[in-house]
Amino acid sequence: MDLSKYNQMRHFNATAEPQGNIKKAKGELIFVVQKHAASHLHYDFRLEIGGVLKSWAIPKGPSMNPEKKRLAILVEDHPYDYKDFEGTIPEGNYGAGTVIVWDQGTYTSINNRNDVTSQLESDFAKGHLSIILKGKKLKGEFDLLKFKTKEESSWLLIKQKDQYATEDDILKSTKSVISNLTLEEMAQQVNEKIKR
Numbered sequence: 001m002d003l004s005k006y007n008q009m010r011h012f013n014a015t016a017e018p019q020g021n022i023k024k025a026k027g028e029l030i031f032v033v034q035k036h037a038a039s040h041l042h043y044d045f046r047l048e049i050g051g052v053l054k055s056w057a058i059p060k061g062p063s064m065n066p067e068k069k070r071l072a073i074l075v076e077d078h079p080y081d082y083k084d085f086e087g088t089i090p091e092g093n094y095g096a097g098t099v100i101v102w103d104q105g106t107y108t109s110i111n112n113r114n115d116v117t118s119q120l121e122s123d124f125a126k127g128h129l130s131i132i133l134k135g136k137k138l139k140g141e142f143d144l145l146k147f148k149t150k151e152e153s154s155w156l157l158i159k160q161k162d163q164y165a166t167e168d169d170i171l172k173s174t175k176s177v178i179s180n181l182t183l184e185e186m187a188q189q190v191n192e193k194i195k196r
């Protein structure tokens with residue numbers, strides 16, 4: 001668990017993103033999905049493990065359909081405080097573009113052991129996480145599976161078959177679960193603030 005890469009990549013006098021500190025949820029572990037209009041639109045899927053947010057960029061976004069396996073690229077650990085970050089990362093900064101909190105909630109490991117965090121840490125190291133999400137949009141069982149053959153950073157996010165599995169496209173739900181704004185509305189709001 002190391003936030004030095006995260007901190008190195010950012011200038012905190014130029015971006016409103018939080019500075020990296022290791023921190024834990026008081027109750028259940030949390031997860032967050034941020035919709036991020038960077039050079040390419042993607043969804044950032046983040047799981048609290050050991051005081052940081054393990055993070056994957058999902059180009060096509062998560063799916064509630066077990067048939068739709070989604071490529072998830074492992075990126076640098078993000079700080080716990082990133083869970084509430086939305087707004088615009090200014091031009092010229094790493095990840096420049098608008099961010100909304102597309103989904104947020106708590107989660108746990110399916111492989112139940114007394115110490116959930118050490119279970120998650122060993123599953124992460126093995127490249128196979130089995131989790132239950134309790135979000136506003138994403139619910140139920142998911143697997144995150146690391147490719148054996150491809151480069152280190154390639155994983156798949158796969159919805160498991162349960163009562164929440166559906167062919168309906170969850171990405172049609174476009175608003176932030178915090179501000180209730182779409183990415184476009186958020187970008188506009190930030191622009192208006194800058195103009196004032």
Ligand code: MN
Nearest residue numbers: 036044057095
């Ligand atoms: Mn991103």
